[in-house]
Amino acid sequence: xxxxxxxxxxxxxxxxxxxxxxxxxxxxxxxxxxxxxxxxxxxxxxxxxxxxxxxxxxxxxxxxxxxxxxxxxxxxxxxxxxxxxxxxxxxxxxxxxxxxxxxxxxxxxxxxxxxxxxxxxxxxxxxxxxxxxxxxxxxxxxxxxxxxxxxxxxxxxxxxxxxxxxxxxxxxxxxxxxxxxxxxxxxxxxxxxxxxxxxxxxxxxxxxxxxxxxxxxxxxxxxxxxxxxxxxxxxxxxxxxxxxxxxxxxxxxxxxxxxxxxxxxxxxxxxxxxxxxxxxxxxxxxxxxxxxxxxxxxxxxxxxxxxxxxxxxxxxxxxxxxxxxxxxxxxxxxxxxxxxxxxxxxxxxxxxxxxxxxxxxxxx
Numbered sequence: 001x002x003x004x005x006x007x008x009x010x011x012x013x014x015x016x017x018x019x020x021x022x023x024x025x026x027x028x029x030x031x032x033x034x035x036x037x038x039x040x041x042x043x044x045x046x047x048x049x050x051x052x053x054x055x056x057x058x059x060x061x062x063x064x065x066x067x068x069x070x071x072x073x074x075x076x077x078x079x080x081x082x083x084x085x086x087x088x089x090x091x092x093x094x095x096x097x098x099x100x101x102x103x104x105x106x107x108x109x110x111x112x113x114x115x116x117x118x119x120x121x122x123x124x125x126x127x128x129x130x131x132x133x134x135x136x137x138x139x140x141x142x143x144x145x146x147x148x149x150x151x152x153x154x155x156x157x158x159x160x161x162x163x164x165x166x167x168x169x170x171x172x173x174x175x176x177x178x179x180x181x182x183x184x185x186x187x188x189x190x191x192x193x194x195x196x197x198x199x200x201x202x203x204x205x206x207x208x209x210x211x212x213x214x215x216x217x218x219x220x221x222x223x224x225x226x227x228x229x230x231x232x233x234x235x236x237x238x239x240x241x242x243x244x245x246x247x248x249x250x251x252x253x254x255x256x257x258x259x260x261x262x263x264x265x266x267x268x269x270x271x272x273x274x275x276x277x278x279x280x281x282x283x284x285x286x287x288x289x290x291x292x293x294x295x296x297x298x299x300x301x302x303x304x305x306x307x308x309x310x311x312x313x314x315x316x317x318x319x320x321x322x323x324x325x326x327x328x329x330x331x332x333x334x335x336x337x338x339x340x341x342x343x344x345x346x347x348x349x350x351x352x353x354x355x356x357x358x359x360x361x362x363x364x
Contacts, residue, residue: 006306008118009338010050011087012080017069019045030360032339032353036346037364043342046362047122047311050340053079053090054120054309055144056101056111064094081118083306090118112158116148119308121297123290123315130292131285132277135266142267145296146202149303153202156195163191164258172256185249193242196262200236203265207232213298218291221326226284229270235260286319290327298335307337314342316352328352 010028015021020042035043044060051059058067068075074095081088091102101108108114130137147154167188174185207230215228235244244260245252252258269276269288276288300308310331316324331339332353343349346361353359 006083007337008081008083008306008309010053010079010081010118010309010340013046013049013053014076014078015046015049016076017072018049018067018075018077019069021045022069026362028338028340028360028362030358031337032341032357033360033362034346034349035340035342035362035364036344036349038344041364043364044124044313046364047313047340047342049077050079050309051120051122051311052077052092053081054118056092056099056114059122059124059311064097064099067094090114112151112154115154116151116304119148119300119304119306120311121293121300121308122311122313123293124313125315125318127293128285128289131269131280131289135264138267139263139265142203142206145299146206148300150202153199156198160192160195160199160262163188163195164261164263167192168257171252171258175253175256189242189245192245192258192261193240196241197236199262200234200241200265203234203262204232207267210295210299213295214291217294217298217330218288220330221291221294221323222284222287226271227273228288229268229273231268231270232265233268234262234265236262283320283323287323290323294330301335307335310336310339312339312341314344316341316343316348324352332357 012025012027014025016023026046035046037043048058048060052067058064061067074093076091076093078089078091081090088104089102091105093100093102099111101111101114103114103117130141143153143157147157167185170184170188211228211230214230218226218228235241241261245258248260271280271284271288274280276285280288297308297310315327319327330336341349346363349359349361
């Protein structure tokens with residue numbers, strides 16, 4: 001699919017006090033590695049460690065403390081990556097609320113400097129919430145993609161979120177004890193308008209590039225029976241954010257929060273003009289979800305110039321035979337690199353990939 005994309009792989013992971021692991025090391029030598037073991041043995045935790053090394057955060061929990069082994073005060077995750085003509089050791093350390101990230105023993109000045117260096121795409125059982133859940137989940141997902149390929153986007157997004165919190169705090173104070181001086185509000189509004197406009201334009205541009213990839217993967221997974229529509233809804237499509245903030249001030253004061261802006265954006269997924277969330281079957285939602293994640297993989301490959309690591313958490317337990325075969329055809333084809341997956345039944349993975357496939361196993 002993208003023959004120019006470099007192959008980046010992870011060769012080794014070492015864990016210290018991470019989740020259920022006191023101290024452990026694992027090698028990933030094959031193009032496909034299956035982490036096999038019974039439920040509760042730590043399969044997902046090991047998969048999440050690979051994700052953590054790419055993004056310095058867990059895929060499954062927003063709280064760093066949840067990554068620490070019970071009763072302890074910190075953890076370390078280390079990975080050896082192979083890129084084009086280079087090998088790098090990435091180490092992430094968290095202790096007592098402080099996170100440190102090292103590349104070949106050199107600490108990053110900012111943790112965010114590591115974002116985009118290595119990438120991974122996770123597909124997990126609860127990911128259908130991306131289709132059926134709240135708009136916040138879809139915003140976070142798209143922000144996660146764009147933050148990897150555009151450092152300015154990440155900086156403006158972080159600043160927008162910080163200023164939004166400050167403006168909301170001002171609204172609460174103003175509601176309880178009004179003041180005549182609006183200088184602070186004018187600063188907040190100007191900053192939100194500048195950063196929000198950039199974020200809106202990048203999100204809009206992203207959809208144009210992403211939609212053809214999504215269409216292609218959905219048709220390959222589903223047999224091409226339905227037509228996909230994705231629409232991006234934003235207040236900024238109607239009028240500039242500066243206008244919204246000025247015109248809506250009385251409502252914002254009444255509710256003590258900022259009611260309009262890119263923090264309310266959403267994406268509407270449809271099949272044959274019917275809303276997928278409301279009218280789609282479970283099979284259609286699964287196919288759409290896998291298409292979203294595979295399109296994410298292809299978009300990152302094209303934009304970053306290297307192939308992400310594909311992480312599959314127990315998904316073969318949830319797929320019917322036709323979808324499993326369609327997914328396997330895609331990820332075993334051109335344009336896909338290292339695959340790491342979990343399963344309770346290693347024999348199912350051997351059968352799925354075929355006897356001639358180069359598949360390694362980690363047994364827990």
